[in-house]
Amino acid sequence: MIKFDKKIQEEIEEINHNPAIINILEVICQTTGMGFAVVARVTEKRWIALAVKDNINFGLTSGGELNINTTICNEILKHHEPVVVDNFEEDEMYKCHQTPLIYGLKSYISFPIFLKNGDFFGTLCAIDPNPAKVKTAQVRGMFNLFTDLISFHLNAMEEIRVSQIKLEEERKEAKFREQFIAILGHDLRNPVGAINSAVQLQLRLPLDERTFKLAKIIQDSSKRTIGLINTMLDLAQGKLGRGIALNYTAGKKLENTLNEVITELRTISPDRVIEVEMNLKEEIRCDHKRVAQLFSNVLGNALTHGAKDQPVVIRALSNEKGFELIVTNPGTKIPEETMNNLFKPFSRGEITSRHEGLGLGLYIASEIARAHHGKLEAKSNDEYTSMTFSIEKNNIFT
Template identity: 55%
Template sequence: MGFSAVARVTTEKWVACATHDQINFGLVPGGELVLETTICNEIREHQNAVVIDHVAESEKFAHHHTPLMYGFQSYISVPITLKSGEFFGTLCAIDPSPHKVDTPQTIGMFTMFADLIAFHLDALDQVNKSEKRLQEELVIAQLREQFIAILGHDLRNPLNAISNSSQLLARLDQEERVQRLVDVIKNSSFRMNGLIENMLDFASGRLGGGITITRTPDEDLEKVLTQVIEEMKVVYPNRAIKTTFNFDYPVNADGKRVAQLLSNLLGNALSYSANGSVVEISAGSNEAEFNLCVANSGKQIPDATIERLFQPFSRGEVEPNKQGLGLGLYIASEIANAHGGTLNVSSNSEKTCFTLSIPTER
């Protein structure tokens, strides 16, 4: 046979995967034929071999459009069926001269080669799937190791503070020192609670397909945000927080999640700004969207750090006594995404601002 090919045949295309051309048919690997002009398209439908010794003497194919178009007299094509039962394509051959191909030996040989091709394609598919699974497992293993290492370090600090403070409380009577230790316990407990919430949300987001939200029409976000700010003032009693609220339109959102987002952003702002500085919070809504901005003075965040700031376990340049799992901004970003919104950051030498924007209605 002067021309043979392994063809990928779908409902839309006929594409040559491999060819052997001794008659200058002109088709190379990657080349295409119009699907409807091929007998392979008919084989895709009935999935039976088609064998023709001499087109001119065949009652069925003497006037068939395919041999008339491509000028062949002998033809053989057998389906290539994958292990899953999916039809892949055909192993086919043509020649402008008649040949005796309708024999058990020839058909058996083509069928055997079609089975070998299918076996090879299945093997390649299994290798690709195995490599993909391996890569996924490597990523999970790296995340697990990183998670456990940071978790062990960061939870140990507040736990030690609580343990030491409680032991000292048992020995002391001085009211001022007792109050100082109570503040340590309170702050450490607050940090641990935040770490645990972030851990649970991270696990839920990675294993459950994303953070879930429950929207409430006309959520009273001003009340929600005010409550978070008041709680943070208890933890940071000596810090100044300036608020500007302007809600002109109801917001369809998950108030608890927005509160969690603000808690993460505000905690970062208070932690990474100087004691005497003011953290500014502005929030408002209009007919199109709800916006929340948390701004603080402090060091400018480098561009390289900003690029990975919303990735899990990314903490930028960690300073002493400012440890964290590096999940807060990641989870805040996931909360924004769950609302169909965005969380962006801008930073310069004077101010760093995190801005949440979500549609008012969705």
């Protein structure tokens, strides 16, 4: 049993079972009158038949080998030129060549096959024990066309092979991400939660001033760590394709949810003016906690990057046409390159390069909008920047 490396074995199986290449070999035999045609893999050490059409019982099948030193393909490997012989007995260059003497040949044609990158792959050959008229422009043109088609097929095979390798790598990466999520969801969040609970109990005790400050630092840091873990979990859920999960809220007004976010950020930025216009004629079906997260990210972004001496304007509207939440802040225009990546993870760009954070806020906000079958869009010019969260009327009203 002849053994081949994995790649050659794949080439034998794929080429030998390709109907187009089998048809090419049949056309060659019918057109030239020659009895044997083959696509051969040729290297410095080996000559291997990948696909064969044998009408003369030459005795070589797919996967069969010839001694490379007994073939003319060995010479084609070196000079990269086709060899065409009508009759070896009458050919001045090849009449004493060993190949026709060894294999009992009279006529022969072999054209090199090159890969897309220019590398030599092998040959397309036809042979016969009788003379044949193959030194014609028509036969040469046919072989040129067929070798180009085989080359195209080989390149397609390689691209598929590379794609399969990449797909397998992506599957492994997806599995790794799932494991990473599990670590974040359990192994990290649980101990940080325990730290936060313990420091809350500590803060209820009588503490001296220094100990109280240290406990507050631990509390603030643990809360921030929990927030980062939750943000990374949201990122992972979005990137894995499942999207952010929603828990639809019942019995609560969206206006109250939005006002809670506004109150919180006014407390954090007491020197900023926030103007609000709300006209929510219809309650929408949504996850209030997630909408609050989206709104907090967008409004926080506006307060951070907008002009400090001008108000941030909020408009929230809902009616029979749908829902819109618009946050507008005066300021300089966001660069086009940054705009193109605004809702991509870890894209901080020029507008955020001086500020802390992972660059995930707007990405997660856009994922929350997508989970609600809505969208988050940004517009920016020399006067202001606005972000709009919108949901069309279909299936949003309670």
